[in-house]
Amino acid sequence: MPNMSPNKVPMPHQEPNVRNKNVAEVATGYTLEMAQEEADRCLQCKHKPCVNGCPVGVQIPEFIALIKEGDIEGAYDKIKETNALPAVCGRVCPQEDQCEKLCVRAIKHEAVGIGRLERFVADYHMANGENKIPTIEKNGHKVAVVGAGPAGLTCAGDLAKKGYEVTVYEALHKAGGVLEYGIPEFRLPKAIVSKEVQALKDLGVHMETNMVIGKVFDIDELFEDGNEAVFIGSGAGLPNFMKIPGENLNGVFSANEFLTRFNLMKAYDVEADTPIFKGKKVAVVGGGNVAMDAARCAKRLGAEVYIVYRRGTEELPARKEEVEHAMEEGIIFKTLNNPVQVLGDDKGNVRAIECVQMELGEPDESGRRRPVIKEGSNFTLDIDCMIMSIGTSPNPLIHRTTEGLDTNKWGCLIADPKTGATTREGVFAGGDAVTGAATVILAMGAGKEAAQAMDEYIQNK
């Protein structure tokens, strides 16, 4: 008899007023007992609707059944068949819009906590299991991967397993992409990212950091070097600004800058040499995951933090769980407001922002109600730090230095949605570089499909 409780087994968390002063993980994870209790809520549906919601097709009922049986290592192997980074996905996937959305239990009550179970299995394996390093027979072919984010790492892992000699070229000094420089420690501990990267190295993948492709080597040189195909997973790292007056004042940062200082450079740690601006009153502009992360980092540095977002609370594009966590931690939401100008003092530091109030009009192309300015509603908000989290675009470096690689009008690489094949022969691409800012699991899915297509391309050459 399954566990018919309407709600998920609650996830243990650090207290909001404790965690908003440290960088340790917010959600501390299920115990074996909790995981088995939650696993019992799964009805083992024959038609597996949940699996259709997972971009990489994790065999959900099967791995959950193995948890029930107490075979956690078996469950891990099951997940790993289709998902290269379970410890990451279990934490950051927008499950409520994917696997859990289609779970039959979600029709009446809460879905089965698929993400939480996935995380449990991966953590359990990291703590107790041993890493089996498979012996792989080399197939004598060489390929290159540009960018060590989730797209590139997944592609590299799949190709290495097929016997390719794979080299990953990463611009920064650490592999992981947004997992390393964007998503904060308290949501995704960096030790997990390092372990996943190490697992790839164990598979024989060469990880070359400090390699900005387009500068050190260009794509043509990667081919000259004997690579038969190249995968580009360079992400969407170029920060957008609002183009309003005062954006270059001191104290105004892109979310990328603020988060890179906090995460990649560990600026929250007194031992780190990289400085970070500790604002007293911080306005984070935007309402996505990035805005929530920036706000919660600023809070942990001791600030009073506002989220300034031009639509309503309902429209916040961030994951619901992240919005709730941010609210619990004391972030103040100023929705239906939009900055029009940043005001500075005589030393060039921010002192306030001028905002207008907004109201929601008719739905726009995205289906969300379009925000319209309320005339004459201008007001100023005193702050000493502003963080722009209004989106990013693909970095133009690679397409500028590569002949025959086309992009669309938003600067995204043009690639076949099924295979990742770009307009240049032998060059494949996927992840945020193609779609614009999206999700970890979609980037991984794209890396996986491209690996398959690259293998076919090389074998049929």
Place this chain on the structure above:
Amino acid sequence: MYKIVEKERLNPTVTKMVVEAPAIAKKAKAGQFIILRSHEMGERIPLTVADYDREKGLVTIIYQLVGRSTMLLDNLEVGDAILDFVGPLGVPSHVEGMKRVCVVGGGVGCAIAYPTAKALYDNGTEVTVITGFRNKDLEILRDEFEAVSHHMYTMSDDGTVGEKGLVTNKLQELLDAGEVFDEVIAIGPLVMMKFVCQLTKQYDVKTTVSMNPIMIDGTGMCGCCRLSVNNEMKFACVDGPDFDGHQVDFDEAIARSRQYADFEAKAREKDCHLFHKEVR
């Protein structure tokens, strides 16, 4: 890891280091820079490629000891290795098709100006060099500049080396004497570049400056290095570091360069304690 094969103190606060980095040495051009990190908790700092040897795979950097990161770098000796060393970054300087150019270098900016002067000289340009220092002890790269210039002038604040005065005094003197330059290239402290640009604007001489804002990634990802050029936002690491000096908003750049001044002052104090301890 990037091995240090040579280290030389050029003056009490400026050091030259030659580092093994074959991939960078192969590609580097005048005007480009690297970003390095000397230890695990270290900051990423940009330094210009002052020279390179493509055959031997060596890159030269010349840095001034200004704060914690350059001090920690300076603790490394020949045989030690630099943890991270990435480049060549930025757009190379424009050095083609010019007949007469005046290169103005101020202080450690001379290290950045030297490869550009050399590239111009090698291209057959008639090169005039004006260097400026606070005093004789701080002078660097005299022989190097002499080897790549047709006319060379040195200025110092106190007259202990070269003539007493500022680089702008000499530049104005040359322009007033009717010297014609296709371009002036000015590299040094922001204030110096600002005044060179004010001067050359009056004489309507095209002026290129090399901007050195605070950077992190150097790949166009963080926007930390942004500045206003002709009222447009530019990222120095990918759009520069060279810009048309008559279009750069120097006052904004000066304010932005002070962003972390308090933090840096504290970091320096921390270091002084650290170094006291080490000396014992």
